[in-house]
Amino acid sequence: MPDLSSNTGGIRSPNPFWLASAPPANSGGQVQRAFDAGWGGAVWKTLGQPIQNVSSRFGAHSVAGAKAIGFNNIELITDRSLETNFREIYDTKKKYPKNAVIVSLMVETREEWRDIIKRSVDTGADGLELNFGCPHGMCERGMGSAVGQEPKVNQEITSWAVEYSSIPVLVKLTPNVSDILPHGLAAKRGGAHGVSLINTIKSIISVDIDRMVPNPRVDGMSTNGGYCGQAVKPIAMHMVAALARDERFRLPISGIGGISNWRDAVEFILLGSSSVQVCTEVMLRGFRVVEDMIEGLEEYMRTHGFANLDAMIGRAIPKYSEWGNLDLNYETVAKIDPALCIGCNKCMIACEDGAHQCIHPAPAGSRVPVVDEAECVGCNLCQIVCPVEGCIDMAQVDNGFTPASWNQFVEEGRVLRPKKGAH
Amino acid sequence: MVSTPLDPNRAESVFADFKGEYTTEQATLEASRCLYCSDAPCVKACPTHIDIPQFIRKIATGNLKGSARTIFDANILGMSCARVCPVETLCVGDCVYNLLHVPPIQIGKLQRYATDHAYAEGWRFFEAGVDTGKTVALLGAGPASLACAHELRRRGHGCTVYEKRPVVGGLNSTGVAPYKMKADRAADEVDWVLGIGGIDVVTGVNVGEQVSFKELEARHDAVFLGMGLGPDTRLRVPGEDLPGVRGAVDFIEEMKLTPMSLAGVKHAVVIGGGNTALDAVREARGLGVGHVVMLYRGDEAAMSGYAHEWAAAKVEGVRAEWRAVAIGFEAGADGRVSGVLCQRLDERRHPIAGETFTMSAELVLVAIGQSKLAGLVQSLGGIEVHHGRVVTDERGATGRKGYFAGGDCRNGGKEVVNAAAEGKAAAQAIHAYLTGGL
Numbered sequence A: 001m002p003d004l005s006s007n008t009g010g011i012r013s014p015n016p017f018w019l020a021s022a023p024p025a026n027s028g029g030q031v032q033r034a035f036d037a038g039w040g041g042a043v044w045k046t047l048g049q050p051i052q053n054v055s056s057r058f059g060a061h062s063v064a065g066a067k068a069i070g071f072n073n074i075e076l077i078t079d080r081s082l083e084t085n086f087r088e089i090y091d092t093k094k095k096y097p098k099n100a101v102i103v104s105l106m107v108e109t110r111e112e113w114r115d116i117i118k119r120s121v122d123t124g125a126d127g128l129e130l131n132f133g134c135p136h137g138m139c140e141r142g143m144g145s146a147v148g149q150e151p152k153v154n155q156e157i158t159s160w161a162v163e164y165s166s167i168p169v170l171v172k173l174t175p176n177v178s179d180i181l182p183h184g185l186a187a188k189r190g191g192a193h194g195v196s197l198i199n200t201i202k203s204i205i206s207v208d209i210d211r212m213v214p215n216p217r218v219d220g221m222s223t224n225g226g227y228c229g230q231a232v233k234p235i236a237m238h239m240v241a242a243l244a245r246d247e248r249f250r251l252p253i254s255g256i257g258g259i260s261n262w263r264d265a266v267e268f269i270l271l272g273s274s275s276v277q278v279c280t281e282v283m284l285r286g287f288r289v290v291e292d293m294i295e296g297l298e299e300y301m302r303t304h305g306f307a308n309l310d311a312m313i314g315r316a317i318p319k320y321s322e323w324g325n326l327d328l329n330y331e332t333v334a335k336i337d338p339a340l341c342i343g344c345n346k347c348m349i350a351c352e353d354g355a356h357q358c359i360h361p362a363p364a365g366s367r368v369p370v371v372d373e374a375e376c377v378g379c380n381l382c383q384i385v386c387p388v389e390g391c392i393d394m395a396q397v398d399n400g401f402t403p404a405s406w407n408q409f410v411e412e413g414r415v416l417r418p419k420k421g422a423h
Numbered sequence B: 001m002v003s004t005p006l007d008p009n010r011a012e013s014v015f016a017d018f019k020g021e022y023t024t025e026q027a028t029l030e031a032s033r034c035l036y037c038s039d040a041p042c043v044k045a046c047p048t049h050i051d052i053p054q055f056i057r058k059i060a061t062g063n064l065k066g067s068a069r070t071i072f073d074a075n076i077l078g079m080s081c082a083r084v085c086p087v088e089t090l091c092v093g094d095c096v097y098n099l100l101h102v103p104p105i106q107i108g109k110l111q112r113y114a115t116d117h118a119y120a121e122g123w124r125f126f127e128a129g130v131d132t133g134k135t136v137a138l139l140g141a142g143p144a145s146l147a148c149a150h151e152l153r154r155r156g157h158g159c160t161v162y163e164k165r166p167v168v169g170g171l172n173s174t175g176v177a178p179y180k181m182k183a184d185r186a187a188d189e190v191d192w193v194l195g196i197g198g199i200d201v202v203t204g205v206n207v208g209e210q211v212s213f214k215e216l217e218a219r220h221d222a223v224f225l226g227m228g229l230g231p232d233t234r235l236r237v238p239g240e241d242l243p244g245v246r247g248a249v250d251f252i253e254e255m256k257l258t259p260m261s262l263a264g265v266k267h268a269v270v271i272g273g274g275n276t277a278l279d280a281v282r283e284a285r286g287l288g289v290g291h292v293v294m295l296y297r298g299d300e301a302a303m304s305g306y307a308h309e310w311a312a313a314k315v316e317g318v319r320a321e322w323r324a325v326a327i328g329f330e331a332g333a334d335g336r337v338s339g340v341l342c343q344r345l346d347e348r349r350h351p352i353a354g355e356t357f358t359m360s361a362e363l364v365l366v367a368i369g370q371s372k373l374a375g376l377v378q379s380l381g382g383i384e385v386h387h388g389r390v391v392t393d394e395r396g397a398t399g400r401k402g403y404f405a406g407g408d409c410r411n412g413g414k415e416v417v418n419a420a421a422e423g424k425a426a427a428q429a430i431h432a433y434l435t436g437g438l
């Protein structure tokens, strides 16, 4: 039985699945129900000076047949009083001593940070998360991503928090920067025990094309919101990996962004996350999604022989490299399995209009299109559009060339194979 | 409205749709399942080659007007076809999902969704072409002539449709099973097609009787033959003239257009194994007859009717008597039919001596085919008739100058969609002929 217990910068939880700081972790009732459902931890909805929210606050990016693959919000931090929140955090921690409760914070002045950190620590919480990420509303008031985008300010506030706190401090980073590394390093210099990322991405989710007003529409107006949900996962994973692979960083990471099932979680862990946080998937489908996440992770660890999470964290990082190190002599071509092909010709139109014009119509009496392997560049497009799992194999070609990357070509003069499809 | 008002109490009105209407949610979900194939097999299977992936994608994006335009541009009878096409053997039968053993896309229901919307919204897509001064006579107001006339109008030719019945729409009004489409919807379609303007319909005129071909030739520049098939074929066995023994197509026409009572009919026997027989058994059940038996000379595998229709009939409680033929009808005390005398056949369809039996029947529907009407034109020089079908080239031109044909009278009896395709193709040939191209 693999050990799922997780440790992120000293914050321990029975499994790596945490609720992200967001509406599902807004109150004691919710967090306790989440723990009952199996969640290992929860980052409480960000506390600060209580605010007032707009009424219409969420929007979704839906495509035919798949609702809300992307999600956005323009809500702010908690709108409940600090007293209520602290009382509920205290009660929750008392009832669930094994689960991780992390208090997310966002205030302005040094005095405010000192005050709120003291009160947070007094609840018995396991850790703090500094919200330097919110990309709407709070940043207009000099907080959230306004802090996260300035490494100096980030470092300074982090150092205050570490000074005032007797429990681990995570810094939640904003993805609204061109390079995440300086921001991760700033948190490290400030003394953070770990980072969480990503917070939401600045976005306009959609436009009401009849009223000609962006959504979510607040009467006749709108504002940019924060984008999250399944669609942001690739962006989030890149940022997690960009920190995890850098020698200078080496801090624990709590991965966030578009995690909706155990497979996503496994990917984040392989890219260096010690724990993973989930918001949108829970908002859309409820706490119960964690059951499958736990089972799936456990089974994955079993089949791959990982006794504990440490054995697995960051395992894909060594294989994340520069383009210049990729083997240009590695060659693949598309091979269609005629027994599986259903004759939809999606590969053909994709290659014809979007790739290299090397899939030709099926000969009379067959429904299987024909790949001209001499012309196929091995781009994967046909495999991507094929509706049948396993029907198109991108098969490696033994072309007799020894591996040669661009860097090896430039530095050592290695021989590159002739280009394909570059007429 | 050219159609005569329909009787609201006509017998067919008791039937509900066998395949229901989609809600927007259902349609969008189903549409988004479509793989948007290229050179799609479903399109190849459609005689009118509707660009199915394109119209379905437009449903998924909420572009219903564009979706309907795609359908009607290929097939102006897309609304009735959506309901009456045997999609299981056409587009849906060839959907690639079948090969994945995943339910195929419900193309007919999606087509119905888009076309019903267009009708409800009153969207119109086509305008008549600039008047060419030429006119065409069309025989019969069935699907073939309607499709032909509409295409001719898009090219600016005048059209006069001559219909012998008081109702227009051909078998779409008088023949198709009411659980697929009722006569009022067929009438809506006629109005929709005629909406392009410039198509005159004269009803109650039997060409060959009230008006001669000679007269048509004098009045018009070309003639389209779209008169379909004739009355039910008769069995020619003793007792066939007893009250209660009827041709199935004749019975169906009465059911579709007038009130009818089957009180007193406890048993019905339908003779035949084709699609008309399968419609008739389901219709008899639907009208409340308790025991309905299909009497067919072959076995289940040999039946020419569609397997999916027979499967539905069985579910509805119809029984079959395989390998037997009717050799006579018995009369009851009231002088009406009371039973069918049957002869059992062997595998080679030869009578087995001594094996006869009688089935009770207060209603017998003979569904062994429709006669051919080609005799009507046989005397016209140049027109060739083969097995009762009017012979044409692939575009629909007959051997007689200025005469074209399409639909059941040309293909021997297929589906509405074939009539639509052939009518449209013939219009293109007529256009070429009228503008000096043929």
Ligand SMILES: Cc1cc2nc3c(=O)[nH]c(=O)nc-3n(C[C@H](O)[C@H](O)[C@H](O)COP(=O)(O)OP(=O)(O)OC[C@H]3O[C@@H](n4cnc5c(N)ncnc54)[C@H](O)[C@@H]3O)c2cc1C
Pocket: B084, B085, B086, B139, B140, B141, B142, B143, B144, B145, B162, B163, B164, B165, B168, B169, B170, B171, B172, B175, B176, B177, B180, B205, B206, B207, B208, B226, B227, B228, B229, B249, B252, B275, B276, B279, B373, B376, B406, B407, B408, B409, B413, B414, B415, B416, B417, B419
């Ligand atoms: C019982 C039954 C059920 C069917 N069900 C289906 C179905 O579910 N789906 C499907 O796709 N197909 C079905 N079909 C077949 C389909 O109805 C025909 O293939 C189609 O209607 C043929 O169209 P048409 O225009 O060639 O002929 P018709 O629809 O037969 O139209 C011919 C018209 O010409 C008129 N006419 C004939 N002679 C003359 C004349 N001398 N002068 C003037 N007018 C004349 C007739 O009155 C008729 O209105 C069914 C057929 C039958 C018999």
Ligand SMILES: Cc1cc2nc3c(=O)[nH]c(=O)nc-3n(C[C@H](O)[C@H](O)[C@H](O)COP(=O)(O)O)c2cc1C
Pocket: A020, A021, A022, A023, A045, A046, A071, A072, A073, A075, A076, A077, A078, A104, A131, A133, A134, A172, A198, A199, A200, A227, A228, A229, A230, A232, A256, A257, A258, A259, A277, A278, A279, A280, A281
């Ligand atoms: C409605 C909503 C409110 C949020 N509020 C907060 C917040 O108060 N503090 C915070 O740090 N992150 C907040 N987030 C960001 C989430 O914690 C998380 O970082 C982000 O949604 C990405 O994860 P996901 O793809 O699983 O949703 C919020 C997100 C949503 C959708």
Ligand code: SF4
Pocket: A333, A334, A350, A351, A355, A356, A357, A358, A359, A371, A375, A376, A377, A378, A379, A380, A381, A382, A383
């Ligand atoms: S891999 Fe790319 S180039 Fe090769 S057949 Fe597929 S789409 Fe065409």
Ligand code: SF4
Pocket: A336, A340, A341, A342, A343, A344, A345, A346, A347, A348, A368, A369, A382, A385, A386, A387, A388, A391, A392
């Ligand atoms: S996309 Fe796949 S199933 Fe479709 S034709 Fe190509 S190989 Fe066959």
Ligand code: SF4
Pocket: A344, B033, B034, B035, B036, B037, B040, B041, B042, B043, B052, B053, B056, B094, B095, B096, B097, B105, B107
């Ligand atoms: S074959 Fe099926 S999946 Fe493909 S385009 Fe046609 S309906 Fe869509």
